[in-house]
Amino acid sequence: MERERILLSLATMGGAERHYIADAFDTGWVVPLGPNVDLFEKSLQEYLDTGHRVVALSSGTAAIHLALNQLGVTRGDDVVCQSFTFAASAFPIVYQCATPVFVDSEPDTWNMSPALLERAIVERKARTGRSPKAIIVVHLYGMPARMDEITAIAARHRIPIVEDAAEALGSEYGGRKCGTLGELGVLSFNGNKIITTSGGGALVCRTPEQALRTIFLATQARENRPYYHHESLGYNYRLSNISAGIGRGQMEVLPRLLARRREIHALYRTLFAGVRGIRVMENPAPGFDSNFWLTCITLEGDLPAGLNPESLRRHLEGAGIESRQLWKPLHLQPVFAHAPAFIDGTSEGLFARGLCLPSGAALTDDDITRVAHRIMELVK
């Protein structure tokens, strides 16, 4: 019998999603605002539990864009961004006609290196005469970045932090939820993230003023007049009330989805314990509590000829298992070829040795065991 293909990170529905979508139809709220949007935002706020205001948007990328817009990022500005991430972390810098300045990762968290961040700020300031306008820190694969060190550096240079927590809903750093640690926080509800709205995102705001400004910009920057009057450039970035209905249902099962991602990670760790040549990415120290959105491994030591993440990926593909190489660092991407970069080889090394394993909450222990055994066939 043909076995089901094992996917990297498939969305898992809780059950109530259909009900909330039907609500939207029944009440005529088939528009990019409405009760589902309000209640989805409220449940995210309660989950983050910090007095922050959450604004639901059409994507995580839109949230990053509006964050940079609000921080005044404009033509000629520098914005420092982690290089080891998905391109969507940095695209909005270019939407604002600013310059991305890429900073490499540190080996423990795979996220922004505080030492290289400091260097990037000092050297760019010396060169341009101005500090970068913002810093985009990413919690990659759900692992919190070294926020104490990064926040101290940012504060010393008076640069606001945009926290890209697109992959880190439910992750905690020092007992605080990722997404609430910067000046503005970004969440994503794309199909493969911790929860989905079939496509969507949110901006986590510290103040009611930031939230109002975000809603204003996301709804075409319409001024408060009886006719359409515009003094600033607007966007159509609000989340649909249909999508928000899915989000409401997903919030009801969020704790279960998070628990399962962490269980899957623990199971991989057990299965690979003592296997030479495979290292499972884990929390580097107390205070780091990843949601383990994706469990990632790196191939360690001298690799036998022909063994690399791509050959391993193809081997798994042949067995009906989807896996994916780690993010290709942005300083290596042709689209960012001319961006300044402060690099020490860490992310390039990870890209050359790392693989993301199937981690979706619907996977069974048998699925995970099958993945691990297929990997061990090749790596021994």
Ligand SMILES: *Cc1c(COP(=O)(O)O)cnc(C)c1O
């Ligand atoms: C998914 C993702 C985004 C973008 O979110 P979308 O909702 O897909 O626009 C940004 N940054 C990171 C790190 C992501 O993984």
